[in-house]
Amino acid sequence: GQNIDQPTEMTATEGAIVQINCTYQTSGFNGLFWYQQHAGEAPTFLSYNVLDGLEEKGRFSSFLSRSKGYSYLLLKELQMKDSASYLCAVMDSNYQLIWGAGTKLIIKP
Amino acid sequence: IAGITQAPTSQILAAGRRMTLRCTQDMRHNAMYWYRQDLGLGLRLIHYSNTAGTTGKGEVPDGYSVSRANTDDFPLTLASAVPSQTSVYFCASSEATGEMDEQFFGPGTRLTVL
Numbered sequence: 001g002q003n004i005d006q007p008t009e010m011t012a013t014e015g016a017i018v019q020i021n022c023t024y025q026t027s028g029f030n031g032l033f034w035y036q037q038h039a040g041e042a043p044t045f046l047s048y049n050v051l052d053g054l055e056e057k058g059r060f061s062s063f064l065s066r067s068k069g070y071s072y073l074l075l076k077e078l079q080m081k082d083s084a085s086y087l088c089a090v091m092d093s094n095y096q097l098i099w100g101a102g103t104k105l106i107i108k109p
Numbered sequence: 110i111a112g113i114t115q116a117p118t119s120q121i122l123a124a125g126r127r128m129t130l131r132c133t134q135d136m137r138h139n140a141m142y143w144y145r146q147d148l149g150l151g152l153r154l155i156h157y158s159n160t161a162g163t164t165g166k167g168e169v170p171d172g173y174s175v176s177r178a179n180t181d182d183f184p185l186t187l188a189s190a191v192p193s194q195t196s197v198y199f200c201a202s203s204e205a206t207g208e209m210d211e212q213f214f215g216p217g218t219r220l221t222v223l
Contacts (some may be wrong), residue, residue: 003161004151018122020182029211030207033211041216041217042199042214042215042216042217043152043199043214044214045211045212045213048211050209056184085206087152089151095206095207096157096167097152097153097154097212099151099153101149101150102151102153109182
């Protein structure tokens with residue numbers, strides 16, 4: 001079967017750095033996406049990785065290792081507005097997204 | 110402002126009733142999707158459409174039907190609602206169905222079936 005694993009919840013302090021991990025087992029791989037979802041709102045796109053390595057976009061970076069079936073999202077200089085759920089999704093061989101349950105990130109002042 | 114709209118925002122429905130959730134996008138995207146999101150679970154694909162005139166089944170299609178008569182609209186119909194269909198439903202679209210095509214999401218419809 002296909003499976004995406006992420007921690008259910010994480011807590012971090014304003015101004016700090018946090019790393020959210022995602023491991024996956026899917027039938028085929030056509031890229032990995034990270035989305036942000038604030039409570040009661042729609043998911044919004046953060047990043048896309050298809051090759052191994054780190055993609056940096058401002059305060060957010062995403063890393064991929066295809067051989068390990070592993071990705072992480074790194075958030076730097078945390079702000080209160082970063083409190084949200086972070087969803088990891090893998091595009092499988094049929095170009096359909098398989099979603100993890102999401103990691104709820106709580107930022108404390 | 111370009112984007113995706115969904116209606117209604119929320120709905121309480123008696124079991125056995127028929128319901129259509131509406132979704133419209135103005136980005137001229139080819140592909141559209143319907144997901145349901147339940148607490149503790151990832152988004153699950155119900156149905157999708159790669160282009161106008163075609164539809165396909167996702168992971169959890171039973172009890173739902175869709176149509177894609179034109180590029181902009183992708184309604185989701187529950188023929189006879191059951192309590193297990195209580196969920197938040199998101200419509201999404203992407204330019205195509207290949208790699209790198211991020212999906213854009215509508216605001217969601219919160220459906221309660223009693």
